[in-house]
Amino acid sequence: MALYADLHRHLGGALHPRIIYKFLQKNDHAILNYFPDYDGFYSWFTRPCRTLEEFVKIHTLVEELQSVEHLPYFCLRLCRGAYTFENLQYLELRYNPYFRTDHKLPVAKRLGQMNLIVETITANLRPAEYPITVKQIICLDRRLPTNINEAILKVAKDNLGPVVGVDLAGPEIEPEKWEVWVRLLAKARACGLKTTAHLGETNIDNVHPQYFTVLDRIGHGIHIPLIKPEYLKDLSKRQITLEVCPTSYKQTGVLKDLSRLKTVFDRCRAEGVAIAICTDNPGRNPAPCTLPGEYERLIDNDVIDFTELKQIQNESFRSAFGYAGPPRP
Ligand SMILES: [Zn+2]
Numbered sequence: 001m002a003l004y005a006d007l008h009r010h011l012g013g014a015l016h017p018r019i020i021y022k023f024l025q026k027n028d029h030a031i032l033n034y035f036p037d038y039d040g041f042y043s044w045f046t047r048p049c050r051t052l053e054e055f056v057k058i059h060t061l062v063e064e065l066q067s068v069e070h071l072p073y074f075c076l077r078l079c080r081g082a083y084t085f086e087n088l089q090y091l092e093l094r095y096n097p098y099f100r101t102d103h104k105l106p107v108a109k110r111l112g113q114m115n116l117i118v119e120t121i122t123a124n125l126r127p128a129e130y131p132i133t134v135k136q137i138i139c140l141d142r143r144l145p146t147n148i149n150e151a152i153l154k155v156a157k158d159n160l161g162p163v164v165g166v167d168l169a170g171p172e173i174e175p176e177k178w179e180v181w182v183r184l185l186a187k188a189r190a191c192g193l194k195t196t197a198h199l200g201e202t203n204i205d206n207v208h209p210q211y212f213t214v215l216d217r218i219g220h221g222i223h224i225p226l227i228k229p230e231y232l233k234d235l236s237k238r239q240i241t242l243e244v245c246p247t248s249y250k251q252t253g254v255l256k257d258l259s260r261l262k263t264v265f266d267r268c269r270a271e272g273v274a275i276a277i278c279t280d281n282p283g284r285n286p287a288p289c290t291l292p293g294e295y296e297r298l299i300d301n302d303v304i305d306f307t308e309l310k311q312i313q314n315e316s317f318r319s320a321f322g323y324a325g326p327p328r329p
Pocket residue numbers: 008010198219280
């Protein structure tokens with residue numbers, strides 16, 4: 001059996017819509033008033049959006065469902081699904097612990113709850129019958145104030161081991177605040193955490209070269225080879241890997257056509273910049289939404305050649321933040 005690694009998957013977008021729907025039924029959730037049957041829910045949940053902001057709104061709904069008492073339910077299902085249906089050997093799962101705290105509590109109490117969120121996730125990502133290794137990446141968020149992001153970073157540091165890195169997530173707003181994020185990411189690195197950031201996903205505005213000094217990988221970054229290919233030399237020198245998530249770009253309205261990714265792969269290959277193919281939010285994509293499905297779509301659209309596939313798959317293991325297994329053949 002072929003075994004793969006996925007380095008960019010959000011806890012809020014990882015679950016099959018059927019699992020979410022069953023959960024809503026079990027809990028008699030008010031949203032079912034709008035969706036009395038599964039088909040209606042499925043179409044709404046997996047529909048392509050016009051913008052990343054619109055896409056993120058539905059993501060927020062799922063984050064609120066994933067409160068501390070329900071996290072074991074979701075974690076078990078996503079681990080066994082990833083192993084059984086996608087042949088994943090290694091997964092880096094990312095999430096924002098603050099968004100999973102109790103929204104009714106004052107901020108200070110919510111900050112205090114974050115450690116329990118991480119510990120609960122850690123305890124439920126080791127399903128005995130499914131030998132998949134799942135490591136965690138904790139997300140900072142551009143929409144949150146600095147003191148909350150500092151607290152998120154501290155929780156990541158306190159859980160180093162099961163947590164292997166931090167990510168900068170949220171819509172690509174306020175590009176002028178790059179110094180704030182570069183400082184936080186540098187601090188994360190100094191604590192022994194690896195770093196990645198959602199950058200250059202929807203446009204090039206947020207891509208400031210100073211980010212390259214503090215990042216191990218870049219989430220998406222596809223607008224770097226598309227709009228600023230002159231930056232690729234620096235990425236190559238610093239061995240920064242791009243996490244490319246093909247179907248996501250269609251779902252968030254970033255690309256109309258996957259064939260545009262051919263330029264991304266061609267330019268990165270020419271400059272020696274590694275790409276890891278990832279899934280981002282597979283539960284939000286129309287089925288089949290698996291990592292092997294993404295490989296197939298790239299070949300189908302002539303973005304990559306079948307003969308490159310093995311090497312590209314190995315790139316994910318090589319660029320992983322917490323893979324401790326044997327070198328891939
Ligand atoms: Zn993402």
